[in-house]
Amino acid sequence: MSYTIDSKAVSQEPRPGQCLRTFIRDAGVFGVKKGCDQGDCGACTVWLDGVPVHSCLMPAHRAKDKQVTTVQGLEHDGHLHPVQQAFCDAQAFQCGFCAAGMIMTVAALDEEQRADLPRNLKGNLCRCTGYRAIEDAVHGIRSTDDDIAGAACGASLPNPFTQGIVTGHARYTMDVAVENLLHLKVLRSPHAHARIVSIDQSKARAIPGVVEVFTWEDVPRKLFSSATHEDHLVDPDDMYVLDNVARFVGQRVAAVVAETEAAAEAGCRALQVEYEILPAVFDPVEAMQDGAPILHSKGNEAKGNIFVTIKGEVGNVESGFAEAAVVHEKTYSTSRVQHAHLETHGSIAWRGEDGRLHVRTSTQAPFIAHQKLCYLFGIFPHDLHVFTERVGGGFGGKQEMVSEDLCLMATMKLGRPVKWEFTREEQFIGATTRHQMTTKVKLGAKADGTLTALEVHVVSNTGAYGGHGSETLAASLGSPLSAYRCKNKKADGHAVYTNMIPGGGFRGYGASQSTFAIECAMDDLAEKLGMDGFAIRRKNMIGPDDVIESVWSDPSDVSFGSYGLDECLDLVEAALANGEGLPAPEGNWAEGTGIALSVLESGPPTEHRSGGEMRLLPDGSYHLAVGSTEMGNGSINSHRQIAASILGTRGNNVDIINADTDLTPYDTGTFASTGTVVAGQAVALTAKALHDNIVSYAARITDTPVEDWSLVDDAVMNGNRRIELTELYKIGTEAGHRFDAKRKAYLSPRTIAFNVQGVRLAVHRVTGEVRVLHSVHAADIGRPINPMQCRGQLEGAVAMGYGWALTEHMVYDDHGKMLNPALRNYHIPAFADTPRTKIMFADTHDTIGPLGAKAQGECAINAVAPAVSNALANATGVRFAHLPFSPDRIFDQLSVTA
């Protein structure tokens, strides 16, 4: 045999032009991942005769007569490779999608290479961790705690799927072999705005292997939104599965289904589409003008291209500004960015032997996707099953149904399984992005710094479709304004349709954008007042006795379950002053320090609900089913820890299944920081109910008071009397008792979390290079259910914040075409770009969130970009008000004299 993968001979020959990555996966070895398929992310790293290579760049025929080693072949005699073990100990992953390639790279480094990780890990991108945990793994640092009965909550337990992740056996969305599979590919619009006059399919259908072509004439004429929310009415029904009008470059035009991906691609290329090109508008301010090309006339719009206008006022800002000794007014803007989760979007749909339809997908909201699919295709809900297995990152990008519909439609028509996996380019041109927003801030203050008026005006570019447009706009006008106590506040904003890629959900969700503006403006105001950043915030920031209020005086369900903002500021101030971090480099560098704070309600203002089910099993362990999605956020682990803690057992004694419309109770979806406060609450209520079920049954059969009984790891105890759970189960079940429980949770009231970021940096006055010298972050997230995971979530959010601030930029030409739709040209932070951030926790215990916890995965990102801008302003005296601060965008505003 001439091809060998993990010491096993492979009988197939590669196709001409096939890369090694797909050749390996065709052989059923799914541990080798596709992050980019272009050699940029390293997720596909394997060894060829012991030498690490990006298998997506390696022509497969070159593996002939060589040994291919994947992460699945790294174990030796049933023992993990030391690097696999190190990744377990340091928990050097979150979603885990990069881990296979990261491990294969680290395991191949020599001592000299290990001493220069920024250089030698530049070919391995991780979007989740911020790289600290990966560096820890290289250095053999352990971050996990032992799993002790009754002590699960607050312990740094490892991810329950650790073994599968580090050995490559954890199954992500595309990691299954499906017989008789068809492949779907999509032709995307080259025009920003065009009407489809005709589509000649004849050449496409003539291509061998092409099975079916779908165009706008083949889809249900039902309008919907790809955005997923509990309340479907918050997003406008403004799109079709396939439309006869393209409204952005990259919109789906037609789908081709074929026996192979190659044939489907060829089919797309062979479609002859006649377009009538329409005038396009890309700037939201221009789009609001009279005479601008109108994108939609579907009855959802407020006026013209303005999808929605939101406004409010408390007090009277006019009198507030009249009262002010100092007024600051400036416009700040934030850029469009892509989530760049390493696992691209994708789904596989089929009709099962049960006659039902099944959709295996990469989503943050399988239940909402289920509802939308039932609506679109007229499916009775029972006849459809939507589920995730492991999801390789989301960050809000998968709060969107962008691949499931076409796969399902094709499988319904053709009767065969259909798979569609996005390319990395499609992620950039055909998924969603963070909404670009421009925010004008006007602040008035007395001479002592007390705010007298706060006014914000936001213009949000929602792109070609309005999903998440109103909710992100509302969020931008919400919590960032609540952060400050001020009698007079006013805000208004427009979410505007343009011929750009649609905005979507993205970690921080609207609040990120206006937090950037307001936190920069607070420093600008402080500068005018001669105050520092800490003083102006302490003077005005919301305190535990204040009303939490933005610009609406209606009653609110947000309240302080705990308060640690003051402690966060103190922690950051002390950490920045402690002399740690790097000194400024020698030469023509300016050094400066900046801070910013962010505030986020734990959970969305719209409806959100979840549910849990638990059972005691015959062997004395527990089964937990919860609907929420795990995509690297760690919720599965914290859910079993919450359950284990309440049941007095070990985390490992709780088996968990999640995000499956057949196997788990309903959950709205894992987004808007709800994994802990809603799904976690459901788990806590369910575990408490099961706990009570068990001890009361023990009390009943022993005729003793229930208060005397307690649950320990594998038994119920009453003083010295002990009944093993296995025995209790047997007795109870034989008597017809059921040891199970089901509870639902609903998000209200909502507590509030706080973050403060501190940055000391240096900027080169000539080249504009920015080096972060010291990065510190304090979070008030209540009690950390799993401190290691919470630290990881915060580090990852901060790293993503640095990407937004410094390196990421979606660049477009004058016709709305993206110029850099590849990870080599759209720079998510690599190891070398990501400073280590000291993470600190305020010592709070929430009275609303489950077991004292609050939301933690999201809010941290919001404070980073403004802290960087404030540090740059401190260093140079120049306010950089428009993200991102890449050297070529700032160099000409830097003073060249030291």
Added chain:
Amino acid sequence: MDLNTVRAVRTPARLDEIADWPSGHAWLAGGTWLMSEPQLAVDTLVDLHGLGWEDLAVSGEGVEIAATCPISKVANFVGPAEWPAAPLFKACAHSLLMSFKVAGVATVGGNICMSLPAGAMISLTVALEATYTLWPRDGAPRTVYSGDFVTANHANILAPGELLRSIHIPAAALSKRFAIRRASLTHLGRSAALLIGTSGPDRDLLLTITAATPRPIQLRFGALPSAEEVRAAIDAAIPADGYFDDVNGTPAYKRHVTYHFAEEIRAELAAVESKA
């Protein structure tokens, strides 16, 4: 990624097995760029891997690098002490965006023939006054000066099917002192500007500007110039709109750092000379 338009892979042991060169043929060296994007015009890959050219040979004449030499070999090259410019090999290899894993596969010739502004093997070989040996599909081999090879972004003088066979770096150039400066929008990212200066025993200056411009620009000064002379020479060689416009840096930025780095290089080499 899979190149789904490819129908055949040819793996010649000798080049004369490849007689014709229909459109749709493409040389496959490391494949690290070829496999990174759809190549819709390619239906046949002709793999150079089996030709067995010696990667890198050192002699008194200089260094002979096969086009198929992996870039990692350049990164690890350590020259003799009498070649002060030898550390440029590593410095240029490290100026590439590619990971060490890619560098182990990507070839020097591939980097040069891609002819991208940030192709640091172009920077290296032009700065060291290399000559390239080209093998046409028919006709005699020809030798060209490295600085004349790249004509524009992603364009060069190769005729269809013509191969870059090898790169000769003369010992005289390796015997010079050097200074190098680089700007990138991200740490260890793709070059926005990569400038190299070399200076020989007769106190000259050869300034090579790459990445900032669509093709390499080389400025020769018989004697170490003044700051004003360097500025004037750049003014004369590169028009204000002559800087490369791409997502790795705006033209204005590339122009700005080009002048800055040129002066730094001039000053560094002048300081070395005056100490010597």
